[in-house]
Amino acid sequence: MAHILIAGGGIGGLATAVSLARRGHRATVLERNDAFAEIGAGIQLGPNAFHALDRLGVGEAVRERAVFIDQLRFMDGTTDALVAAMPLTSAYRRRFGNPYAVVHRGDLHQPLLAACRADARVDLVAGAAVERYTQEAGRVTVHTADGRRFHGEVLVAADGIRSAVRRQMLGDGEPRVSGHTIYRSVIPIDKVPEELRWNAVTLWAGPGWHFVHYIIAGGEYLNLAATRDDGAREAVTGRPAPREHVLGRFPGLSRTPRRLLELGEGWREWVLCDRDPAEVWTDGRVVLLGDAAHPMLQYAAQGACQALEDAVVLGDLLQDGTGDDVVQLLEKFNAVRRERTGRTQLVAREMGTRLYHPAGEAARARNAMLGSLSAQEMYDKVAWLHGARDFVRAGSGTAPASRG
Template identity: 45%
Template sequence: MATIQDRPVIIVGGGIGGLAAALALALKGIRSILLEQSSEFREVGAGIQIGPNAFRRFDLLGIRKAVDAIAVFPDNLIMRDALTGEEVTRIPMGERALKHYGQPYGVIHRADLHDALLQACRAQPLISLHTSAKVTGHVDHGDSVSVTLADGTVIEGSCIIGCDGLWSALREHVVGDGKPRISGHIAYRAVLPLAEVPEAQRENNVVLWAGPKTHLVHYPLRRGELYNLVAVFHSNRYEEGWNSYGDVAELNERFQNQQPQVHTLLNKIESWRMWVLCDREPVGNWTKGRTTLLGDAAHPMLQYLAQGACMAMEDAVCLADKLAARRDDPNSAFLAYQQERYLRTARVQLMARVYGDFYHATGPVRELRNAFLSGRTAEQAYAGNQWLYGG
């Protein structure tokens, strides 16, 4: 029977989750082969928010210094009503939140986090990185595994970790639940040089303008050199992928009658990238034999809690711990890993949907939201998020 000491772990997918898994395994003395189907390692997207729970994993993965050097640490998380302009709530970050959670709250360009992980992986002799390596098939031999690439190459290993994202082919083998669930929400993203942002709107905060069936989020990136914009609205449009071009006319129509500050930022962008927001129903099993799933392949979630990348890194550290403790039995390690993770990730999946409804509330629900949040203290906000950021 092949153990992880005899043959390497095969990781399918070179995004944040796949790189984090390879790095976590290497730090436990476990070899891996990481297969990325694209011709180069790169991350599509713009800014992401990273909670205190993610910073704990940066420490464990040894990339904290690299992240701190390029991340931005906002002073506050702010929600404003997009119709009236009133400030609904303000949660102080910085030293006050650091004292509560023991770790900071930051924002970072997705490509910068990906690069920090990639450079750390390249420095590890136990990690073999491969591009242009599209997996077209795999076989569980009972005591080992093998994968076949598009060019016919067969690679043998001890087990497989599927980090192949929302449209995971390995998930279809393991779970078999078909296509992702379409939320009916579309996100447009763009990044501006700071010089193009009106001075009155330059602030070291994460700001969310909550509107009827819409919201706009903006915050600085790369030490304040860039400004990240994400506009989300309800739509029936559907295109797979993360890199389609958006319809500016539709964007402006959805955000009509909102505050001038919202339109000032929206009008600064000539070309938007868009993606349709999808997730899946939570499942209690994402392991089959010597194959398991990680990150979006296991538990894809809407972005409203800003936890997709954070959960993937939590997965990676947990999975490495379980494999290190059960080096001769990958299936047992995989089952222990999912047992520890599935309820937490299911809670995040479900709460992300709730937060999406909360942000996009209309009518009396909007008024109730504003009244509830405006009366909340910082300490109450910290306590409310303890389950997430303290994990």
């Protein structure tokens, strides 16, 4: 069995370590920060994510803190009107084999971290920022910012959208700045009026903006995420944003979403970035995974889900690969995952323009289109994504995705 180095101790990196260790490999996870911790707020998990989590042996631990929601609701944020709702209860769960849920990012990260700590085949090394790699026959060497070297037979780069490994491998520059700024806040649920504590992921759409909220952390908090299509040109990551600034960014917001937005406190802002789909994720014994390979906007709610799928597929493909064939197996991983993940990247972009931010006649046409769909038709549109169980073959077909 192989010794595999993993750059990055986030959701994708830890899931990969769990997947590989379950196949008998030794994994060393190199995390740039001084501790293994997941920052951020809420995250949505489709059935495909739970299929992957179950394969990794942590599905039940994630379910313990998850909130299993009843609907995805699309609202007109200028009128308070319901445009469409996709039920996520019995019929949805029967069709896709698992629920749709929302969690705090830490409630996904912690079970994966616990699984790594419980497995003697996984070594966790904090404070090890991967800067570059070198290769020689049968071996990869990782060089960290503090001058250390780590040796293994494979390097998996799960070091995020600004991956140092990707920069060396592909040299494709900085991520694409989307021009969208997102403001995030998490507030205790006891500050939310009871009539607004909906068991749904609710999206309010307006001209050039949208606002999403849902309950997380086992029902203890409300996650707020408000996005403005403002043409931002520089990447921003987690910068504090004054409450008055956030409230002034969403003109025309109708009464109910305005009540919810006004509850927010401790706002932080990000300028969203992604990349174009890449054909090549490998260089010999080095492979990209998760956001390092296919970073996507959050509009399809699939970034973490696709990283979890990646981890399962890579573990399956490397089950028996330890020698010279590992290069071909990494290339196969690239080949079987790039279509599905690339499609998801492009669909996420399209959702941000066609569904969430239109104005005037385009918004009215969108509302009419979404409002005409039955629950079954909504399920058909997301089946390629939510219904995937065999992640190697998933992604075939051409129907566009839509989430009501």
